Amino acid sequence: MCGIIGYVGNEECAPILLEGLRRLEYRGYDSAGVAVHDGTELRVLRAAGKLTALGDALARTPVHGTTGIGHTRWATHGKPSEHNAHPHVSGGIAVVHNGIIENHVELKQRLKAEGREFLSDTDTEIVAHLVDLATQRGLDLFEALRSALREIRGAYAIAVMSKSDPARIVLAKNASPLVVGIGDGVMLAASDVPALLSHTRDVIFLEDGEMAEITRAKVRLERVDGTRVDRAPVRITWSLMQAERGGYKHFMLKEIHEQPRALEDTLRGRVVLETGDFEAGEMGIGDDDAKTVKRVILLACGTSYHAALHGRYLLEGLARVPAVAELASEFRYRNPVVGPGDLVVAVSQSGETADTLAAAKEAKERGARILAVVNVQGSAIARMAHGTLYTHAGPEIGVASTKCFTAQLAALTMLSIYLGRRRGAVTREVGVALLAELVAVPNKMRDVLATARHIETVARSIMHARDALFLGRGLSSAVALEGALKLKEISYVHAEGYAGGEMKHGPLALVDRDMPVVCLLPSDSTLEKMQSNVQEVRARDGQVIAVVDDDKAAASLAAHTLKVPPTHEWFTPLLTSIPLQLLSYYVADLRGTDVDQPRNLAKTVTVE
């Protein structure tokens, strides 16, 4: 997601800001900008594209000053472009922000009605206006930000500067990271530690609900409710490389651990708990469209195809609309029957996968409505679609998709409940109950992640296997396929994923004492049948690794159990995917493969 840097010191800050932003490049971005106080004015420079473009702009129009803020933007609201790049300015206020302001639509309407003019499509610009209005009421910068925070809802890390305050930056954090760096006569702020390390190793991590003010000599820390916070700085001992990965050994592991946040961000601002419904947002599917959809065709490749397979279950089960999932790479080769009345959902992390793009284009030419479920704003698939449902997982750097997969599952869940509510297949009462459970899932994900050490031990016991089998039925069948793909792509262990019912039709021949068989055994309607599969594997001495939400499910038959908390059966895959990702990760790491860049694979496949 976006990167923030702030500097209050004695040196020319533009190069320092640029260097700090370079250290945050790993977070992904599409545009960048800085605001520097030149002693009289706030000088703002922004550029679309890479930091070299911002560097060129600074070379053409140098800005001088010793206090400044900078930002790399990963678009969430509004296309990647110079006018949407941060900082956003209102009056004498400049703001950079990472996160999503949930109530931006209503606030923007109100501010427009009060005569405020907006120059961008972002949610962030609202913050600049709110702070500016509050300073006009006579509040100082810190209090003006506090007043703005009382009006906004959502996730944010915010840094604000004022024209009338040449050596002060005020900060706030809720659900997006922000850290203050304490130097000698110098204070900094950043989204992450790597941006600070060339200046200081003494840092204070802000907590949710906290604000800070930095000047050259002082850090002031408070909660938004006014309570004072005293927190001693901590000394960072990580290397720069470790710091970029948040202390994790690999980006993949970091991204696995980011899943609770990715899910929260994907749901944020869209869930309406009171009515058991979702906001349509930019999906472009009105009530009538939802009622008249005749069929949904989900198109995708690789991991996204596994999300699509699960989407088929959700769409048929919850929305009661006929649904099929198709490999985008095959779709065009069979002269598909597709046209008006079909909703084609193109599922893609990158939004650039050539096969998915080409298949969606073909469906569009034949008259189908296209909905893009993608993670990258303004990507090719998002641009060609009639509507978008963005997953807000943040940039995924490891080639093996993890947090984007579970965010896709969540997006397809939203789509299914949204369609189901309008088609009368999901009542208000059922919707309310489902959503109440869905918003509890991120914390249950955290519980699963807390078992990582145990999963590593299990990985150790299978690290020398040549082959592995993954079995799941019904709502767990796509998870089994994805579990096998994860293991093979990063550890190079040959792995097959099967619907449990298929085992006796062939793969059972492979099972012997050397074969780990990962069985998904959540307490749903398929449990008994899956238990029969477990018996069959055990009868051939296969080594069962059971993923359960109830210890009794695998009883004495499993060599190892990986436990997840119980949830509604529709949401179980959001939890059971995680132990499989961790298992693959640890097997690969123990075998010493290049986890983040597996051989022969690319993150985005832009050739057919």
Ligand code: AGP
């Ligand atoms: C998954 O770990 C792989 N990186 C791959 O299967 C990927 O999901 C596939 O190439 C599709 O990519 P997309 O989601 O960007 O369209």
